[in-house]
Amino acid sequence: MKASVGDRLVTASSVVDGPVRDGRVLELRHPDGSPPYLVEWSDTGERTLVFPGPDTHVEHYDPDDVVQASTPPAALTAWSVQVTIQRDGGRTTAHAVLTGGAPPTVTAVGEDGHATRNPDDPEAPAIGDEIAVARALRRLADRLVDAAESQIEQSTGRPAHVQG
Template identity: 55%
Template sequence: MHASVGDRIVTASGVVGGSVRAGVVVECPHGDGSPPYRVRWSDTGEETLVFPGPDSLVQPEGDTGGAAGEDAPRTARSTTWHVRLTLVEAAGSTTAEAVLVAGPPEHADVGPLRSVGHARRAPQDEEIPVIGDEVAAGRALRRLADAMLGQAEDDITAVTGEQGHVHA
């Protein structure tokens, strides 16, 4: 990996749920453009010394990352979505409700997506509540994923005027 002053660097988080960070290379101590680089992060303005790994991408200054003829620059963005999972267990039956409670501002008019999953213990099975929780939650999350893909298909249709289809 090589970079020059002015290049953009985008680094994925090393932890689940972490943010993607983007910044600008402000110093390259090595003349050949090899790491490390001093980077000014766009989210905080902080400058740090970066030794990029396989989770990083360097985008040369002026490179929009698009195909020929595209003049809109591509920028990294980070959005956090939250899913609230509520579980209720009673009499050998568990119900889970999964709700997408936050999303990007451009989807504020869509409203929350919601799904439900159920699990029921067979009468002869030992009562182990965590197993019912796992089954009900898994079913609710799978249905939520299907609802999200359906919403994406509807959005594609609305934007293109042609029936959208997302391969799961």
């Protein structure tokens, strides 16, 4: 594997249906472009020294793909959702926080609630996590729709209902 500064490193998840990580190569440790690479990850902004494995590939930087400064950039907005999970005994709670949007910060809480497992089934905390996160994200989505409806009503002076 060979990379150059500016190339994109893409790493597949080691877990089925897990997230793919990508980052920009910031620095080479060898002049021939061989690993390791100093990479800044797009999901966390963290910089780490990476020794890529077989689950990683390089997308080479092409300066011709870069929008020239004379071209007005497209309107881009980045929103981020941070989800934290807390387990307390048999109960799981997820907190979802959206930042960067309008309104600037929206929060929601979801719990695994009354989801119970069959006593014959093995413990699977990941399932409680999934239920709690799904409920927190659903509540977050509902709050965003409510905020949009409120803004529409304020600007038009009429009741608004956004179809889901």
